[in-house]
Amino acid sequence: MTQSIVLDHRRLIAQCASEYDTMAHSLLSRLKALHEQGPALNPGSLIDFGWSLLQIQAHPQHWVVCEPAYDSDPITWRPEVNETLWVMQQQATLLAELNLVSGQRTRGDQWLWLQPDALTAPDVYLNRSEPSHAQDSGWYIRADTTTNQKGDSRARAIMAGTLARYKPEWLGVLALPIGCLARFEQNHLTAIFDARQQRIYSTQAKPIRLHTSETSDE
Known part of the structure; x- marks a missing residue:
């Protein structure tokens, strides 16, 4: 499933399994609050969130919240938040x-x-x-x-x-x-x-x- 919010006319999405929809919505609400408090979130922004350090990445039509793949060397980023929320x-x-x-x-x-x-x-x-x-x-x-x-x-x-x-x-x-x-x-x-x-x-x-x-x- 995909949860989304809008930040300054740009859609930001968090992809996750359906059982984490509520948590993903809370995550996005937190990111929106951080964005409004400033500094503004942009592609490349790193967010310290609970278990993980999340990153925003730009896709052609939207931005995506990504979580780290800790078992890769160097660390890469997955366009989802399943592991973080789990x-x-x-x-x-x-x-x-x-x-x-x-x-x-x-x-x-x-x-x-x-x-x-x-x-x-x-x-x-x-x-x-x-x-x-x-x-x-x-x-x-x-x-x-x-x-x-x-x-x-x-x-x-x-x-x-x-x-x-x-x-x-x-x-x-x-x-x-x-x-x-x-x-x-x-x-x-x-x-x-x-x-x-x-x-x-x-x-x-x-x-x-x-x-x-x-x-x-x-």
Whole structure:
């Protein structure tokens, strides 16, 4: 589906799957407000929006809101917003289920630390600590509880957005605040601990339904 608004006689569109129409409309309303506040949006403008940095591109008959393809090198731009809206939906769902008024966002172009074996391990832990710089998300992903970012030479820095391709089920927890730890077993979220090491979610409680990304490629 396509949602659109008009900015100074130029049609600006956001292309997405039908289930994201309401979110896409809200996105465009936000862009219109930014345009009216100034500086005016134009082709090439970059907009910091939740999970993503969006870009406006010019097409012959209209302008298009594009999202980054984080798994391309260098980053390219897709003429749609499916992935951006899907990730934001998953994160908002989780925060609401946990009764957290607000989280702490991770943007797709920020870095996180990953143990290589975490991608295939049956049990995985995602732990968020204080970031060391603006591009650091603070997230460290490991397959065991005995190592940390500073103590494991195997860990490598990757762009958070690349998880959309390899481990989309992890993306929902990336808006949790500093100090949180999330555990996944067989790719299912089974526990979350807060900064005080208090369990705030477990599979013994009400389940949290984080959807798959099957619709993100529509």
